Amino acid sequence: xxxxxxxxxxxxxxxxxxxxxxxxxxxxxxxxxxxxxxxxxxxxxxxxxxxxxxxxxxxxxxxxxxxxxxxxxxxxxxxxxxxxxxxxxxxxxxxxxxxxxxxxxxxxxxxxxxxxxxxxxxxxxxxxxxxxxxxxxxxxxxxxxxxxxxxxxxxxxxxxxxxxxxxxxxxxxxxxxxxxxxxxxxxxxxxxxxxxxxxxxxxxxxxxxxxxxxxxxxxxxxxxxxxxxxxxxxxxxxxxxxxxxxxxxxxxxxxxxxx
Amino acid sequence: xxxxxxxxxxxxxxxxxxxxxxxxxxxxxxxxxxxxxxxxxxxxxxxxxxxxxxxxxxxxxxxxxxxxxxxxxxxxxxxxxxxxxxxxxxxxxxxxxxxxxxxxxxxxxxxxxxxxxxxxxxxxxxxxxxxxxxxxxxxxxxxxxxxxxxxxxxxxxxxxxxxxxxxxxxxxxxxxxxxxxxxxxxxxxxxxxxxxxxxxxxxxxxxxxxxxxxxxxxxxxxxxxxxxxxxxxxxxxxxxxxxxxxxxxxxxxxxxxxxxxxxxxxxxxxxxxxxxxxxxxxxxxxxxxxxxxxxxxxxxxxxxxxxxxxxxxxxxxxxxxxxxxxxxxxxxxxxxxxxxxxxxxxxxxxxxxxxxxxxxxxxxxxxxxxxxxxxxxxxxxxxxxxxxxxxxxxxxxxxxxxxxxxxxxxxxxxxxxxxxxxxxxxxxxxxxxxxxxxxxxxxxxxxxxxxxxxxxxxxxxxxxxxxxxxxxxx
Numbered sequence: 001x002x003x004x005x006x007x008x009x010x011x012x013x014x015x016x017x018x019x020x021x022x023x024x025x026x027x028x029x030x031x032x033x034x035x036x037x038x039x040x041x042x043x044x045x046x047x048x049x050x051x052x053x054x055x056x057x058x059x060x061x062x063x064x065x066x067x068x069x070x071x072x073x074x075x076x077x078x079x080x081x082x083x084x085x086x087x088x089x090x091x092x093x094x095x096x097x098x099x100x101x102x103x104x105x106x107x108x109x110x111x112x113x114x115x116x117x118x119x120x121x122x123x124x125x126x127x128x129x130x131x132x133x134x135x136x137x138x139x140x141x142x143x144x145x146x147x148x149x150x151x152x153x154x155x156x157x158x159x160x161x162x163x164x165x166x167x168x169x170x171x172x173x174x175x176x177x178x179x180x181x182x183x184x185x186x187x188x189x190x191x192x193x194x195x196x197x198x199x200x201x202x203x204x205x206x207x208x209x210x211x212x213x214x215x216x217x218x219x220x221x222x223x224x225x226x227x228x229x230x231x232x233x234x235x236x237x238x239x240x241x242x243x244x245x246x247x248x249x250x251x252x253x254x255x256x257x258x259x
Numbered sequence: 260x261x262x263x264x265x266x267x268x269x270x271x272x273x274x275x276x277x278x279x280x281x282x283x284x285x286x287x288x289x290x291x292x293x294x295x296x297x298x299x300x301x302x303x304x305x306x307x308x309x310x311x312x313x314x315x316x317x318x319x320x321x322x323x324x325x326x327x328x329x330x331x332x333x334x335x336x337x338x339x340x341x342x343x344x345x346x347x348x349x350x351x352x353x354x355x356x357x358x359x360x361x362x363x364x365x366x367x368x369x370x371x372x373x374x375x376x377x378x379x380x381x382x383x384x385x386x387x388x389x390x391x392x393x394x395x396x397x398x399x400x401x402x403x404x405x406x407x408x409x410x411x412x413x414x415x416x417x418x419x420x421x422x423x424x425x426x427x428x429x430x431x432x433x434x435x436x437x438x439x440x441x442x443x444x445x446x447x448x449x450x451x452x453x454x455x456x457x458x459x460x461x462x463x464x465x466x467x468x469x470x471x472x473x474x475x476x477x478x479x480x481x482x483x484x485x486x487x488x489x490x491x492x493x494x495x496x497x498x499x500x501x502x503x504x505x506x507x508x509x510x511x512x513x514x515x516x517x518x519x520x521x522x523x524x525x526x527x528x529x530x531x532x533x534x535x536x537x538x539x540x541x542x543x544x545x546x547x548x549x550x551x552x553x554x555x556x557x558x559x560x561x562x563x564x565x566x567x568x569x570x571x572x573x574x575x576x577x578x579x580x581x582x583x584x585x586x587x588x589x590x591x592x593x594x595x596x597x598x599x600x601x602x603x604x605x606x607x608x609x610x611x612x613x614x615x616x617x618x619x620x621x622x623x624x625x626x627x628x629x630x631x632x633x634x635x636x637x638x639x640x641x642x643x644x645x646x647x648x649x650x651x652x653x654x655x656x657x658x659x660x661x662x663x664x665x666x667x668x669x670x671x672x673x674x675x676x677x678x679x680x681x682x683x684x685x686x687x688x689x690x691x692x693x694x695x696x697x698x699x700x701x702x703x704x705x706x707x708x709x710x711x712x713x714x715x716x717x718x719x720x721x722x723x724x725x726x727x728x729x730x731x732x733x
Contacts, residue, residue, distance in 0.1 A: 013681055014717070015714075016717055035722070037722065040674050040678075041671050045667060045668075049660065050652070052648050054664075054672070142627055174584060177584070186622050189622065222711035222713055223711045226712045253693065
């Protein structure tokens with residue numbers, strides 16, 4: 001299967017290892033992975049701030065870049081939810097141009113998948129050759145959970161990782177307070193929310209926090225680093241690809257190692 | 260109540276530093292969520308019921324004129340009167356007119372969010388009427404001279420100790436000299452005080468959870484029975500309700516009653532469900548001599564034809580408030596008007612103008628939990644985003660946000676330039692944060708770095724690294 005990797009802007013800029021982990025998982029599952037250079041971001045900052053003109057143009061760029069792939073896969077429920085649910089609605093006008101773009105947007109929507117959902121639901125991957133020694137808890141990122149139904153898939157894959165003990169925390173489905181531009185526009189509320197989330201992580205006793213969306217993970221890790229809380233934060237894909245021993249999010253080079 | 264103002268950020272700061280408020284919110288929020296979840300889990304037909312409720316509401320909204328006319332005809336046939344108010348001011352004038360005509364001294368009130376919306380209490384008191392709220396929560400905030408902070412539990416922001424002090428001050432002159440701190444004792448005392456007012460009331464004003472077109476009935480639900488006493492013992496009963504609250508039949512009403520109690524308070528059913536049809540008839544032992552319904556539009560008919568029509572399905576259960584991480588962090592008063600939380604963040608700008616409550620639709624992470632618990636499936640995050648779109652279109656978006664956004668978008672639409680710029684900037688940021696693994700400060704990013712470190716980029720961008728991997732043939 002020929003897969004186009006939707007890198008996501010955060011993986012591209014902040015944590016390429018997440019995208020490399022995604023590539024490894026897809027290649028191990030027998031896919032041919034390509035990375036169109038004409039992609040930047042899914043356009044959520046514009047879309048969620050009410051700038052529908054820019055959001056449309058960015059959507060057109062993504063739709064064009066990923067034409068022809070059997071599947072479009074990204075390591076984020078949030079971005080893939082946008083491709084899947086929001087793009088078609090951006091072309092709901094009555095013009096012929098909108099009608100044409102809507103067909104293309106719906107075609108992309110049908111081919112778009114979040115990484116763990118693609119591995120489990122489409123490729124039926126059951127066994128992975130990964131190892132991670134530690135106790136982890138999983139944060140359900142909102143968009144993946146509620147827009148795409150990502151809940152069972154990452155847990156099913158993580159259950160196959162040797163040495164990993166997965167425990168559930170309280171309030172795992174509660175928002176961490178990231179919310180894209182929300183976290184910088186309303187930092188006080190955002191900080192209160194991330195503190196609540198961190199309290200749940202700590203109460204669970206887990207020494208590693210995993211999740212499927214880098215936005216949430218940068219927010220939680222960034223707050224924990226500021227507070228001096230030593231919980232390792234990693235993207236699920238990194239652990240599944242056996243790359244969990246590298247420095248975790250916010251750790252300096254050389255700080256790596258399993259918890 | 261006063262019109263909303265753009266003071267959300269200031270109110271948030273106050274709310275987050277108010278220790279008593281935080282204690283009250285922590286105490287309340289978990290309970291409703293757990294109780295609702297248990298009720299939903301115990302009802303196999305919950306999802307079917309939700310879909311049925313959505314369908315009924317959509318059908319009513321598509322034929323609203325027909326059902327409202329039918330309702331009016333039935334109310335009239337039963338001896339009642341329907342008054343149409345297109346604005347809050349008109350609604351106040353109609354109610355003031357009735358109260359003046361019947362020579363009302365004391366007016367008792369059951370809980371009604373529409374009466375809050377139209378600022379009724381202030382108007383009645385200014386006209387010289389004595390107004391007594393009979394819902395315990397409303398009674399508490401009336402004593403405290405505060406607006407409600409939740410549409411179902413208006414005094415949820417008050418701790419027990421604060422309520423004890425309020426009762427002590429208000430009830431001492433009435434002969435209740437003991438300072439009570441036990442909930443059951445406090446409730447008992449309030450009931451005794453309120454009972455006097457029921458009997459002296461000339462007019463009883465209640466809301467209307469549902470208006471039934473086929474019978475001309477209004478339905479209210481309460482857990483205290485205060486609504487029944489308010490509407491049965493006064494000479495005149497006035498119902499205030501939004502025009503969207505009409506349902507076709509009593510049978511339809513039961514669909515909503517089953518959803519309302521479960522979604523609102525996590526009960527199978529509220530303690531009291533009361534159906535009122537017209538005034539007292541020949542041979543009735545009790546009931547009001549006059550029965551009036553004031554149907555309030557106040558912006559609702561404008562919503563009917565546009566992108567916000569789905570908001571008119573709302574049955575005011577408050578589930579979206581209880582499950583909203585922003586509401587549970589800051590409480591209802593931060594929202595600045597009578598409707599807080601997700602439903603309020605849609606309704607407040609729509610009723611008062613999208614320029615009056617800029618922050619409300621923006622102060623949301625779009626986490627979507629409200630939509631998943633809404634008993635009538637209102638796509639609240641989508642509606643909030645649509646308000647943001649209209650704000651942006653009308654040039655209301657704050658300029659620093661707009662500038663940052665449009666600069667970013669300009670580059671993001673030009674992939675080669677984007678990769679070139681990021682390919683320079685990101686490795687630079689990496690070098691700045693390499694030693695610690697994080698950046699503790701960044702220009703123009705105080706919103707992030709005041710309370711959080713920013714994990715440093717790993718090195719090159721993925722696109723750079725990928726190009727090298729491909730080029731190197733690995």
